[in-house]
Amino acid sequence: GAGVSQSPRYKVAKRGQDVALRCDPISGHVSLFWYQQALGQGPEFLTYFQNEAQLDKSGLPSDRFFAERPEGSVSTLKIQRTQQEDSAVYLCASSLRGQGREQYFGPGTRLTVT
Amino acid sequence: QKEVEQNSGPLSVPEGAIASLNCTYSDRVSQSFFWYRQYSGKSPELIMSIYSNGDKEDGRFTAQLNKASQYVSLLIRDSQPSDSATYLCAVNAGGTSYGKLTFGQGTILTVHP
Numbered sequence: 177g178a179g180v181s182q183s184p185r186y187k188v189a190k191r192g193q194d195v196a197l198r199c200d201p202i203s204g205h206v207s208l209f210w211y212q213q214a215l216g217q218g219p220e221f222l223t224y225f226q227n228e229a230q231l232d233k234s235g236l237p238s239d240r241f242f243a244e245r246p247e248g249s250v251s252t253l254k255i256q257r258t259q260q261e262d263s264a265v266y267l268c269a270s271s272l273r274g275q276g277r278e279q280y281f282g283p284g285t286r287l288t289v290t
Numbered sequence: 291q292k293e294v295e296q297n298s299g300p301l302s303v304p305e306g307a308i309a310s311l312n313c314t315y316s317d318r319v320s321q322s323f324f325w326y327r328q329y330s331g332k333s334p335e336l337i338m339s340i341y342s343n344g345d346k347e348d349g350r351f352t353a354q355l356n357k358a359s360q361y362v363s364l365l366i367r368d369s370q371p372s373d374s375a376t377y378l379c380a381v382n383a384g385g386t387s388y389g390k391l392t393f394g395q396g397t398i399l400t401v402h403p
Contacts, residue, residue: 207388207389209389209390209391211391216395217395217396218294218378218380218393218394218395218396219334219378219391219393220393221390221391221392224388224389224390226388231388232388232390235390265333267333267334271389275384275388275389276321276322276341276382276384276389277322277339277389278324278336278339279324279336279389279391280336281326281333281334281335281336282333283332283333284333
């Protein structure tokens with residue numbers, strides 16, 4: 177079946193621009209996670225949704241980062257007034273139930289802020 | 291101290307050998323443990339999950355978990371050049387962590403012909 181999809185795959189933004197990154201999870205997966213991966217590092221947790229509820233946003237690095245999942249399916253991660261330190265790969269993962277079960281990752285969006 | 295630690299490598303093994311990848315974690319209440327494989331420029335791919343002490347085998351892969359020692363490992367038997375990748379250990383603490391994963395920095399594995 178179809179896996180997790182993300183768009184765009186690559187995004188170049190000028191410093192100060194706003195960007196929106198989209199994630200389409202595996203159909204029927206209740207839980208959705210966003211992670212940020214810097215070069216040479218493991219992914220780091222940003223935020224978690226169970227259906228449409230954002231239950232944990234403790235990993236969002238600043239108030240410039242905002243995520244939503246209004247209908248409990250597609251999610252959007254928005255970064256306002258991008259900074260160079262926001263350059264990273266943004267990964268979305270979904271899980272059938274969450275709560276410590278397997279998570280499946282999308283291909284990621286590589287964001288470069290110039 | 292990092293929450294999840296892996297030897298960054300690189301670990302180099304000859305084709306056909308056993309590759310052994312190790313991971314330690316600091317949170318004693320951790321409940322779920324995962325190994326992901328990540329090829330250069332690609333996203334992490336789940337290869338093993340383990341939830342209880344002992345060994346779990348899947349094809350050429352064996353995951354081993356020892357909660358008392360806070361240690362999880364991945365063995366790859368009959369290593370192939372196509373196994374060359376970064377292997378990420380991921381841990382979930384359970385409870386109110388809502389399933390979020392904490393990753394190690396990854397071990398780079400190179401399998402040479």
